[in-house]
Amino acid sequence: MNGLPQWREPRWQNLAVPAGAELRLGLDVLAEPDALLQALRAEIPWEQHRLRLYGREVASPRLSCWIGDTDAVYTYSRTRFVPQPWTPLLAALRDGLAALTAQRFNSVLCNLYRDGNDSMGLHSDDEPELGLQPLIASLSLGATRRFRLRHKRDPARRLELELPSGSLLVMSGTTQQEYRHELPKALRVKQARVNLTFRQVVARG
Numbered sequence: 001m002n003g004l005p006q007w008r009e010p011r012w013q014n015l016a017v018p019a020g021a022e023l024r025l026g027l028d029v030l031a032e033p034d035a036l037l038q039a040l041r042a043e044i045p046w047e048q049h050r051l052r053l054y055g056r057e058v059a060s061p062r063l064s065c066w067i068g069d070t071d072a073v074y075t076y077s078r079t080r081f082v083p084q085p086w087t088p089l090l091a092a093l094r095d096g097l098a099a100l101t102a103q104r105f106n107s108v109l110c111n112l113y114r115d116g117n118d119s120m121g122l123h124s125d126d127e128p129e130l131g132l133q134p135l136i137a138s139l140s141l142g143a144t145r146r147f148r149l150r151h152k153r154d155p156a157r158r159l160e161l162e163l164p165s166g167s168l169l170v171m172s173g174t175t176q177q178e179y180r181h182e183l184p185k186a187l188r189v190k191q192a193r194v195n196l197t198f199r200q201v202v203a204r205g
C-alpha cells in the first residue's frame, strides 16, 4: 500500500436488526484492507492489556492500543487508559470515517486478534464517557470473524454477523444501552485480524 488509505463507496447491507439496536454494515469500504492491516500491525504500539475479571487480573486474549486526543481518557474493565498519540494512518482513517458517518471521533480502540484463539468477551461500550447513545464506527481488516450481539434481558433478540476484511459496522442509538456484543474464538482461523472502533469520548473518564 502506498501512502494513505483509499476509500470506496460502501455497499450497505440489509440487516434484520432486532428492536432497540441500530446497526449498519458497509462492505468494501477500503481499497486495500489487507495491506492496511500489515501497515497498522507495524505502526501501532501494540500492548497486551491486563483485565480484571471476577476479582482476578488476567492477560487480555488479544493485543490492543488506545489512541486518541490527549484528553480522551477512557476507563474499561476497571482500568484507566491514557491515549497514545494518533499515528498517520489512524488519523487518516478517523478523518475518512468522520466524512462517511457525519460524526467526529477523538479516539480509537485498536485490537489485534493474532489468530482465532484471540477473542473479545461479551460486553457493551456503555461507559459514561461515551455518552448515552454513542455512535461507534468499527472497521475490520484481515480474517473474517463472527460478531455476536445479544439483548441484555431478552434472549430472543440477538444477531450474528460475519465481519469481512474492509467492512464497516456502525453501531448507534440505544444499541449499547440495550445490547452486549462479543467476538468469540474461532479456532479454525489462522490469519490475523485488526479491528478499530472509533469513538467520541465526551467527558473525562
Ligand SMILES: O=C(O)CCC(=O)C(=O)O
Residues within 6 Å of the ligand: 109, 111, 120, 125, 138, 140, 147, 163, 181, 182, 183, 195, 197
Ligand atoms: O473486534 C470486534 O469486532 C469487536 C470489538 C469490540 O467489541 C470493541 O472494541 O468494543
